[in-house]
Amino acid sequence: MTASIITIGDELLIGQVIDTNSAWMAQELSKHGIAVKRRVAVGDSWDDIWRALDEESLHSGIILITGGLGHTADDITKPLLCSYFGGKMVVNEQALANVTHIFENLYKKPVSPRNLKQAEVPDNCTVIMNQRGTAPGMWFEKNGKVFVSMPGVPHEMKGMMEHDVIPELCKKFQFPIITHRSLLTAGIGESALADLIQSWEENLPPHIKLAYLPNYGMVRLRLSSQGSDDAVVKETHQHFQELLHLVRDYLVTDRDEPIESFMGRLLQSRKETVC
Numbered sequence: 520m521t522a523s524i525i526t527i528g529d530e531l532l533i534g535q536v537i538d539t540n541s542a543w544m545a546q547e548l549s550k551h552g553i554a555v556k557r558r559v560a561v562g563d564s565w566d567d568i569w570r571a572l573d574e575e576s577l578h579s580g581i582i583l584i585t586g587g588l589g590h591t592a593d594d595i596t597k598p599l600l601c602s603y604f605g606g607k608m609v610v611n612e613q614a615l616a617n618v619t620h621i622f623e624n625l626y627k628k629p630v631s632p633r634n635l636k637q638a639e640v641p642d643n644c645t646v647i648m649n650q651r652g653t654a655p656g657m658w659f660e661k662n663g664k665v666f667v668s669m670p671g672v673p674h675e676m677k678g679m680m681e682h683d684v685i686p687e688l689c690k691k692f693q694f695p696i697i698t699h700r701s702l703l704t705a706g707i708g709e710s711a712l713a714d715l716i717q718s719w720e721e722n723l724p725p726h727i728k729l730a731y732l733p734n735y736g737m738v739r740l741r742l743s744s745q746g747s748d749d750a751v752v753k754e755t756h757q758h759f760q761e762l763l764h765l766v767r768d769y770l771v772t773d774r775d776e777p778i779e780s781f782m783g784r785l786l787q788s789r790k791e792t793v794c
Contacts (some may be wrong), residue, residue: 520692522548523575527586528671529562540585540673544680551685552694553581554745563593572603576664581688586655586671590633595641597657600668604659606641612636614646614655621653647684651678657680658687688690698752700759701741701775704766709733716765727755729768737771737778 524544530536538560545555556579561567568587575582587596601608614636622630637653640646646735647656647667652675659666667684669676688694709731713720720729726746732739740762744755763773772781786792 520580520589520694521554521578522581522583523557523559524672525568525571525575525582525584526558526560526671527563527568527584528560529593529622531560531586532562540671540676543610543673543677544583544585545794547680547700549697550707551689552695552697553685553688555762563587563595565595565599568596568599569603572666576662576666580664580692582664582666583684584666584668588637588656588668590637590654596668599661600644600657600666601641604641604643604661604666609642609720610638611655612638613638613644613648614640617648618653619656647683648678649675649679650682651675656683658684659675677745685743695745695747695748696751698744698755698773699741700755701739702759702763702766702773703737703739703776703778703781704769705737705771707738707766707769709738712738712766712769716762719761720767724754726751727758740766741775 524541526538526541531538532757535621538678541558543562545558546553557575559571559575561571572582585598587594598608602616607625615635618634619630622628622634634653637655640655640657641659644657644659647658647669649655649670652672653671654670654675656667656669656679659668665688666775669684674706707715713731722731727744730741732741742755742759742762744751763770771778
């Protein structure tokens, strides 16, 4: 069972906002054995969103959507999903209580009719309560596929993913174990590194993949595997230890971390600073 991520908003397509949601979601899904097959960004266009839903449902069994759940005219995700799944809009009492509580007790403002519309949801969805904002999420099922719509605000989306979406997906489906191990090298180019580990790489089993991720003056290597039990984790660890030995003269860190994080840890361990 694989997943597709659809992010919605013109701001993503014109580069005004960087899509950090997809990257975070993909990382969290991978931790639970849910592989992301495709990531798609579309603008605030009815036809484009509809087409993306149709297209992604051909590729994945789980379609996760973020964005377009606000209460302004350009937020069309909710009415579109209502139409797409053949429902009708109704007021969800729990969502209404949440909106009212936030405005009256936190914002200390009266609730406007526009704000109250955030409590409206399609009658054929399962409502996902928003513990960090006013726009509820929505869970739909159609032809054995799961569609989940969440706010585009990262903080709100992350709360739903962590507390509701991922736990429910893990209850509903059985996922494999996905393992990633990464290391960072410096002082050797990608081609020279490939020559150095060629024999080892050629003998990797087919279910363990090696990726080269070059950057300025550095190359990150990532081993990825997928299996049904912990045996694949142990096997991947063994191959990773072999790789560490082969690149030991060029190794910077055996963690999946940016160079600045490594340097920060190194300086802290030595009780030194950059000044």
